[in-house]
Structures are given as C-alpha cells and as structure tokens.
Amino acid sequence: MPAGSLHYETKKTLQICTRLKSRLHSQIVLPAEEAFEALRTANWDQVTWKKPACIATPNCTESVQQMVQLLVDANASFAVRSGGHSPSPGASNIENGVLIDISRISEISLDTTQNLVRISPGVRWRDVHSILSPNNVTVVAPRVLDVGVGGSILGGGISYLSERYGLACDNAVEFEVVLANGNVVTANATSHRDLFWALKGGGNNFGIITKITTRTHPISMVWGGYRVYAADQLPAVLSAFATYQDTVDDPDANLLLSIPLSNLTRSGFILNLVYFRPLVEPAALRAFSNIPHVVDMTKVQRYEELLGSAPLPDLPRWGFRATSFSANDSLYHEILNDTFRAPELGAFSNITGGTFVFNMQPISRRIFQYGREGVGNPLGIRDVKQLWGAFSTGWWSADDDAQAHTLTKALVVRVETLTRRSGQHLDYLFMNDADWDQKVLQSYGDKSLSRLRQVNYKYDPTAVFQRLVRGGFKLESA
Secondary structure, eight states: OOHHHHHHHHHHHHHHHHHHHHHHGGGEEOTTSTTHHHHHTOSSSGGGOOOOSEEEOOSSHHHHHHHHHHHHHTTOOEEEESSOOOOSTTSSOOSSSEEEEOTTOOOEEEETTTTEEEEOTTSBHHHHHHHHGGGTEEOOOOSSTTSBHHHHHHTOOOOTTHHHHOOHHHHEEEEEEEOTTSOEEEEESSSSHHHHHHHTTOOSSSOEEEEEEEEOEEOOOEEEEEEEEOGGGHHHHHHHHHHHHHHOOOTTEEEEEEEEGGGHHHHOEEEEEEESSSOSSOGGGHHHHTSOOSEEOOEEEOHHHHHHHSOOOOOSEEEEEEEEEEOOHHHHHHHHHHHHHOHHHHHGGGSTTOEEEEEEEEEOHHHHHHTTSTTOOSOOOOSSOEEEEEEEEEESOGGGHHHHHHHHHHHHHHHHHHHHHTTOEEOOOOGGGOOTTSOTGGGGOHHHHHHHHHHHHHHOTTOHHHHTOOSSSOGGGO
C-alpha cells in the first residue's frame, strides 16, 4: 500500500476509534490506556500479535450490534477474537484496524431439563467444564481447555468424545448471530436453517456469533491420560495404532498420537489415551499397554482433569498445517521414515527452539455419519476410516517466522506426495488445524463451497465479512 494510502487508512481508523469511544465509552480501549497491551497480546500465539488502532470489548449482544453498524458505515477493517487460539495471522487480531474482543460476553447457562448449555463464544472451554462437571455432564469440546468456544465450533471442533457424539459443530443446536447489517438472528434447525448449516464449519464468513447453544452429555469417571514411549518403540506403536483403526469399534475409546519428529531420539513421543468408562486398561486400548513405555500417567479420573494434564510444549510462536488421508498401516510407516530423512527436518536445527510435531488423529466412519444428521454440515468428510494429520511447528524468535512456515509447508508437501502416490490422499482439511494459506473451504468440495457462497450472499450481500474482516479462511479466496 502506498504511503499516502496507508496514512489515510490510519487516520480513518483513528477517527472511527474516537467515534466508538464516544458511543461505547469503557467498552473501547485505546492504545494509551493501561489495559490495551494485555488485550493486544492476549492471543495464545505470538505470531498473531498485532497492533490494532483500538480494541472493542463488548459486554452484550447490543454492543456488538452498535460496533458492527459503526464499522460498516465507516468501511473500517476489523477482526473478531473469541479465545484467540488460532495461529493464523489476522484470524483473531488486526494491524491498524479495530479488534473486537468478545471475551467480556461470558454467559454459561446450563439447562438440565433439555440437556443443553448456552454459552457465549468468548468463554474458554475450561470455564464450561467447571460449570458442567459438578452436574456430571460434559460437552463435545476440543482437547485443550484454554481454547475459546466460538472459533473451535465454527471450524468444526474435534474432541475425544467425537467418536460417540460427532464433532463440536454437530452438537450445536442454535447460534445467535450479529449480521453485517447489525441485525441479530437466531439460526437453528427451523429458523434460518441455511445459515445454521453454514456456521457448522464455515468459519468467520457470515457474522459475529454472540451465543451458542449446544448439547450436553452425561459423563462419569473416565480412564486415560498420556504415556511417553522411547523412539525405538515408534514402529510398534504405529502398527498398534493402525490395528486399532482397522479392528476396534468402540465409541468410548479415543486417542491422539503426538510425535516430535525434530527431537524424537531425545524426548520420545506421547500417546494420549481416553476411555469414557472407569475401566482400567480396556480391551479397546490394550494393545498399547503391551508396548514398553517410559512414563505412564493413565488412571481413572474426571474428564476435565485428564484434559488439563496433557503436556504442552512451552514455546511462544506456533504454526499449524493440516492434511488427511485414508487409514493405512504401511503408509504410516512410510511417511515417518521419509520425514526423518527429509532435509527440511534437519533445517529445523537452525531455528532457535525449532520443534516439529506430527499429531495423528484417527477418524472413523462415524464422523461422516454424524455430519449427515439433521441439517448436516458443510465439511464434505468422506465415508472412510481416515487420519487427520495436524503438523504443529513451534519456535522462539520472530526472525524465524518465515523459515518455520516454509519448512513446515515443504514437509507437508512431502507427506502429501506419498499419500497421493499411494492413492490414499483425501482433500478434506480440518480448519482448526490448518495453516493460513491452505484452501480449507475449497477442500469441502464444490457442492458445499457453492452452497456456502449462496448463504454468504444472502446474509452478507455487501461482503462485509470478506472485505472488512480479512483474516481467517475466506470464501472470497476459496
């Protein structure tokens, strides 16, 4: 952007911030105010830290309406943040524009008679679990407690409970949405049904979610936790993983295999195991117990305790990248062997704190079936047993941002070369694990993409959430 245009845009944004401040007072935080820096850097991933012109902190739906109307009238760029967990730059923060942080809208209302909970999207799942657990109910929610509610459901939302109940988006029964014109609509199976469908995985293309109603499910004590294995046990665990996918048909069982490929020989790898009954070493997961391990943190415990115990690397900068392919034992081994030899993996040693983790998420055909119930979802998941690969890259310095992204992309290209050659590659990309330059919405298939665009035009005919809300996975560029 030319210097003159940049100056004009900055001046225009400062004017809209002043106007917002005059209308909404303490709900608008300017850079000179004490609270600004903490809000600016509230995103989990430092890669996404930006310098907005001001930060709007609405405390109710009506405030969100006013903010949207003022911003659209001024043709001002803005971003929306619920939990701020996405590592995609610009998805939940913005440079020079207005950041709407909805964390102050913090309702959690449990309805035990209808087995529902109404949640504000800026709430963290940790807070939801703290309300639900004493009532012996839970929700289909991500495996990380500090993730915000809004973005995880709009991206699909995978959970250890997904084998029994589907994705988080499949469990949503209603959304309250502020549209681009400032109007509020309620989208569910009978009202604004098309919008309800689109929000179940369509990302931030349709409006600002101010309330989500989702199903609750009964839960008691569970068995599980994580085990650490030495590097030389990886072939055995991979084979057990493939056998589990091929032979186990138990929706109470789930797992996640995390392999830090960049330092495997030093740290080993982690297998997270969950069984949604208080049965020690259940038959569905017993194959993993017979493989020698160096750390065993499995036990009977409360579900939220299990979620809170998972080890997370302590690095300030992260990038994600997603892929998917059909379940295949020999392919798993081929991918790992090829990646170990990849020069890109060796190049991670030149990055301070460089960490490259391959997260293997087994997905059964149930996930496809749940996604077709009721209004369905737009995700386009195939009816096959599959693996969702989530590549997580961590590092220390902003100086390494570009190289980390380039190396991660190159490594995933290597993996997808193998999956395509073997005929096992799948197009679907899980939004919550995807990188900013991946074509997530395109991966849903032509039929879903066309319908998403139709819904978008119906509810946002002037393309506010394409033009002014630039971050995230946009229909405009799909």
